[in-house]
Amino acid sequence: MTDSALIEVRAGRPEDLQAVVKLEVRCFTDPWPPAALLGELTPDMLRMPLVLELDGVLRGYLMGWLVVDQLHILNFATDPDFQRRGLAGTLLREAARHGKELGMEEFTLEVRQSNTPALNFYKKHGFRETGVRPGYYVDNGEDAIIMACPLGPVLAQE
Ligand SMILES: CC(C)(COP(=O)(O)OP(=O)(O)OC[C@H]1O[C@@H](n2cnc3c(N)ncnc32)[C@H](O)[C@@H]1OP(=O)(O)O)[C@@H](O)C(=O)NCCC(=O)NCCS
Incomplete structure (x- = not known):
């Protein structure tokens, strides 16, 4: 990634499905099926999908649900070839910005307890652990860590 790389974050759409599926299978041991991803790439009153393009190529996505005043991730x-370069941070800040415009106040999410990169990422951005869902992941019975963070501090990280 060069200093002049062009980064754009925009709303996800059904046409992004192929690129999202390709990233999903590279990023997760239990990837979502394409039909589920397609559902999340169709914005509506509940869904807020965002994608990040680097020089016109889709390199990341964040799919959120708008639940009362919570933006649930x-x-x-992000593309494994472009990680640790701030792309997920950019997506998170854009999600906070869009969420705030839509009246959201707080991020919430579940993350595998073994997912050190994601746990580090969220903690770096001010998320706190608020609970545990024992045996949440059906593939291996792993616990989920529940995390939350107000949108304001994430916006202030710009
Ligand atoms: C979690 C994820 C989105 C972070 O993406 P990213 O583009 O690398 O994130 P950024 O570059 O914005 O932030 C980097 C920070 O994330 C954390 N991090 C990212 N990769 C890490 C790794 N391999 N080991 C430890 N910490 C890591 C660190 O806090 C890092 O900061 P540092 O480089 O100063 O130590 C990415 O690792 C990913 O896509 N993982 C696979 C999918 C996944 O687990 N998603 C989360 C589901 S809840």
């Missing part, structure tokens, strides 16, 4: 990944 359902699915979030």
Whole structure:
């Protein structure tokens, strides 16, 4: 990634499905099926999908649900070839910005207790652990860590 790389975050749409599926299978041991991803790539009153393009190529996505005043992160990944360069941070700040415009106040999410990169990422951005869902993941019975963070501090990280 060069200093002049062009980063754009925009609303996800059904046409992004192929690129999202390709990233999903590279990023997760239990990837969502394409039909589920397609559902999340169709914005409506509940869904707020965002994608990040780097020089016109889709390199990340964040799929959120708008639940009362909570922006619940359902699915979030960046291209393994472009990680640790701030792309997920950019997506998170854009999600906070869009969420705030839509009246959201707080991020919530579940993350695998073994997912050190994601746990580090969220903690770095001010998320706190608020609980545990024992045996939440059906593939291996792993616990989920529940995390939350107000949108304001994430916006202030710009
Ligand atoms: C979690 C994820 C989205 C972070 O994406 P990213 O583009 O690398 O994130 P950023 O570059 O904005 O932030 C980097 C920070 O994330 C954390 N992090 C990212 N990768 C890490 C790794 N391999 N080991 C430890 N910490 C890591 C660190 O806090 C890092 O900061 P540092 O480089 O100063 O130590 C990415 O690792 C990913 O897509 N993982 C696979 C999918 C996933 O688990 N999604 C989350 C589901 S809840």
